[in-house]
Amino acid sequence: MTFESIIGHERQKNILRQALTNRRIAHAYLFEGPDGVGKRLVALAMARALLCQHRTGCGDCTSCRKVDHNNHPDIHLLDADGATIKIDQVRELQRELALKPLEGVYRICLIDGAEFFNPAAANALLKTLEEPQPNTVIILLSSRPESLLVTIRSRCQRLPFQRLPKQRLSEVLVNRLDLTEVEAAVLAALSEGSFKKALGQNRELYLVRRRELLRSLAALSSGSTIPLFKLADELAAEKEILPEIIDIFQAYYRDLLLLKHGRPQTDLVNLDLLETLHRQVDQETTESLLQKLRALDTGRYYLQRNVNRQLAMEIMLMRMNAA
Ligand SMILES: [Zn+2]
Incomplete structure (x- = not known):
């Protein structure tokens, strides 16, 4: 997964590319916006670029390949998947983040569904955000950022994501799926710019x-x-x-x-x-x-x-x- 292979979100990708080029990486990011529009893909592309042995997200080095196969030891994934994120999960994460990176320069933590933190877990996470470790990057993903603690939000660099315009999604669907233009337009309109819905x-x-x-x-x-x-x-x-x-x-x-x-x-x-x-x-x-x-x-x-x-x-x- 590279920034180039992700459709749309040009502004967001540019901000992250700039940060990579200037090596000014925030300790924590909050990617906010509707479900299924590609926040997670952008986060993974960011992780790959950070961990790449050539610092580009080349796609060929062992590090890039591990990211693509979801088995890079320096990426920690906390997937809420609709359930509450509990304090034990945050504590375990904190233990892992306290260690030095195993392979790359960074340890990256991806939390998908950040709105599902229960209060105790949210406060524990806040501690981590308040005392950032060097070379640790936390990326929170949320479709309901307003339900996060204000103090968590203010510790993150926020990056809002929008739905893909109907017309654009429709073009992509015609190219990727075996659909007529009319079918693609129907699917794009009902999916409201969500790739996940349209393709799932x-x-x-x-x-x-x-x-x-x-x-x-x-x-x-x-x-x-x-x-x-x-x-x-x-x-x-x-x-x-x-x-x-x-x-x-x-x-x-x-x-x-x-x-x-x-x-x-x-x-x-x-x-x-x-x-x-x-x-x-x-x-x-x-x-x-x-x-x-x-x-x-x-x-x-x-x-x-x-x-x-x-x-x-x-x-x-x-x-x-x-x-
Ligand atoms: Zn690479």
């Missing part, structure tokens, strides 16, 4: 399943409630991806709203469903679309508050159907 499991959801789900939704009528309860069942069973499914429904009604108000097609998400959209737009009023979007918002709100999923979906669909 959401690909099938956004390209294939989306069309099925929207068909089921369109088939609901105010006459019969049986399809409605069936769809609510189906949605409630999808605990993991339900927020993304609600995103899909919202994007669809937002498309209709944009179309109703004469916005250009390039603003739409469901570019592969233009015919369906044009057919449906006449059956909806601005008010009915807004009510559906509100019903979806409320459904999402209930889910976040752990209301019974089945019930939340039934109410959401009933409200949408009545709009």
Whole structure:
């Protein structure tokens, strides 16, 4: 992983390149920004450049190869992965950081999901940040930097990361995946600039399943409630991806709203469903679309508050159907 092979984030990469060239490396960095946009890749490229035997991140030396194979002994990875980071993990890290680098000049510590520190662990980390060891670089990654201790944030050089623009992501997807331009545009719009979403499991959801789900939704009528309860069942069973499914429904009604108000097609998400959209737009009023979007918002709100999923979906669909 080199800076050159990472798409986007030019400003951030330049700042880090400059630091490397001038050998003015901060003791701690905070890479902040949405999940899945490439913060971790940039951090790994930085680590590789710092540890490289030629100080370039050449990709050929043993050190670079070890970084690429995730087995460099001077890189310490603390991966929150959604769970709390506890004080024992920070203590162990501190013990390791106290030792001299095994192979390179630096010891690098990468903490992914820095918002998951529990209070005791955060305070322990703060100690480490307050007494920086020479040749130790700590890189914190977080999508919710506001939940970190202010004192932690102020000890780090902060580097904000943005989502990749829709157009740019779409071009990359056409080049990397076997997709048509329309498919790539749909995937890019729904992934909101996140490579992880676009390239991962959401690909099938956004390209294939989306069309099925929207068909089921369109088939609901105010006459019969049986399809409605069936769809609510189906949605409630999808605990993991339900927020993304609600995103899909919202994007669809937002498309209709944009179309109703004469916005250009390039603003739409469901570019592969233009015919369906044009057919449906006449059956909806601005008010009915807004009510559906509100019903979806409320459904999402209930889910976040752990209301019974089945019930939340039934109410959401009933409200949408009545709009
Ligand atoms: Zn190298």
